[in-house]
Amino acid sequence: MEHHNHTCADFILLGLFPRSGAGLLLFLLAALAFLVALLGNLCMALLILLDARLHSPMYLLLSQLALTDLSYSSTIVPKMAADFLSGNTAISCTGCGLQSFFFLTLGGAEALLLTCMAYDRYVAICCPLHYAVRMNRRVCALMVTASWMMGSLNSCAHTAYALHIPYCRSRAIDHFFCDVPAMLTLACVDTWAYEYTVFVSTALFLVLPFLGIVCSYGRVLLAVSRMHAGAGRKKAYSTCSTHLTVVTFYYAPFAYTYLRPKSFRSPAEDKALAVFYTILTPMLNPIIYSLRNKEVTGALRRATQRICPVNV
Numbered sequence: 001m002e003h004h005n006h007t008c009a010d011f012i013l014l015g016l017f018p019r020s021g022a023g024l025l026l027f028l029l030a031a032l033a034f035l036v037a038l039l040g041n042l043c044m045a046l047l048i049l050l051d052a053r054l055h056s057p058m059y060l061l062l063s064q065l066a067l068t069d070l071s072y073s074s075t076i077v078p079k080m081a082a083d084f085l086s087g088n089t090a091i092s093c094t095g096c097g098l099q100s101f102f103f104l105t106l107g108g109a110e111a112l113l114l115t116c117m118a119y120d121r122y123v124a125i126c127c128p129l130h131y132a133v134r135m136n137r138r139v140c141a142l143m144v145t146a147s148w149m150m151g152s153l154n155s156c157a158h159t160a161y162a163l164h165i166p167y168c169r170s171r172a173i174d175h176f177f178c179d180v181p182a183m184l185t186l187a188c189v190d191t192w193a194y195e196y197t198v199f200v201s202t203a204l205f206l207v208l209p210f211l212g213i214v215c216s217y218g219r220v221l222l223a224v225s226r227m228h229a230g231a232g233r234k235k236a237y238s239t240c241s242t243h244l245t246v247v248t249f250y251y252a253p254f255a256y257t258y259l260r261p262k263s264f265r266s267p268a269e270d271k272a273l274a275v276f277y278t279i280l281t282p283m284l285n286p287i288i289y290s291l292r293n294k295e296v297t298g299a300l301r302r303a304t305q306r307i308c309p310v311n312v
Contacts, residue, residue: 009171011096011183013089016080016176016271027084030275033283034077040286041070044296051299057140058124061117062290064144068113069282072106075099076278080176093163096178101159103177107254107277108151108205114247115209116143117289118216126223154201165189174267175274182270184262195261202258210251217244246288250281 016030017023044066048054079099083089091099123134162180168188175182181198184191217240224237253273257265290296 010090010092011178012170012172013080013083013091013176013178014172014174014267015083015089016275017084019084023084027081030077030279031081033279034073034081037069037073037279037283037286040290041066041282043300044286044290045070047296047299047303050303054295054299057135057137058117058120059295060137060140060144061113061120064147065110065113065117065285065289068106068110069285071102072110073279073282075102075106076177083176091178096173096183097159097163100162100178100180100183101155103278104155104158104180105148105151108154109147110151111205111209111251111254112147112150113144114250115212116140116147118213118243118247122216122220125220151205154205158198158201161194165191165194175271177274177278179270179274181258181262181265182267185265191262198258202255206251206255206258210247210255213247213251214244242288246281246284249284250277253277 017027045063048059048063048066076099079091120135120140123131127134158180162178162183165184165187166189167186170186173179173182173186184194221237221240224240253276257270257273
């Protein structure tokens with residue numbers, strides 16, 4: 001008879017990169033992407049906090065996205081780097097639970113924040129006369145609070161389940177962080193019912209928001225197409241297409257990973273897809289959403305001049 005282990009013992013993370021020259025190169029690239037994400041998102045959050053000209057709903061949402069990305073990548077990458085460099089890939093049950101909780105909370109919150117940002121742009125361009133009513137600071141604060149609360153509640157449910165199911169197989173998680181789908185492959189009970197809840201959560205937090213974002217930007221592009229040809233119209237097209245590309249990098253791999261049944265998952269494919277929404281997207285977001293924005297670059301220039309004044 002197969003023994004069911006109901007105690008929560010340590011897990012082993014098998015990691016992302018092989019221990020070879022190629023693996024070291026890939027690790028260095030991932031570390032560089034993490035540092036870019038760290039500095040970019042930290043700079044973005046501080047600029048919005050310190051510059052009064054950026055205290056508007058749009059930039060409040062951007063600051064929340066920056067804080068989410070900052071925390072999101074910091075939940076995953078430092079542990080992955082320590083495992084690769086030290087060779088000690090063990091993680092305690094408590095550590096695994098905390099990593100899973102923060103990962104799911106931040107991932108869900110970011111998915112909803114991106115939707116709020118798309119709605120903000122839709123109202124600003126398609127309903128400019130109603131913007132002050134639909135996107136005032138109170139509404140924006142409610143959006144942010146709801147995003148964080150819904151993300152944390154969803155995360156609590158999934159993390160609690162993952163830590164309380166019996167594991168009777170190897171404790172080695174074939175991933176570079178404590179991802180719930182990867183943990184389920186080690187369970188010695190049938191998890192088909194739980195997989196339906198994962199499907200529902202994925203639809204609510206990823207699929208529906210993504211469809212809403214696509215529709216929102218579609219309406220924006222339609223409104224832009226009615227403008228007179230010029231630099232403003234060209235810039236709006238470029239901005240919308242770039243935003244949609246980054247959003248797709250986040251939602252599509254995330255949704256594809258979580259929508260597949262356990263029997264159809266491939267550890268190597270799951271790890272490759274996870275790189276998009278744990279490392280690449282947090283790096284790209286401050287560049288796409290913020291550093292290309294003239295108001296943000298203006299705030300950065302003013303902050304630089306205050307720190308290092310130059311007398312002409």
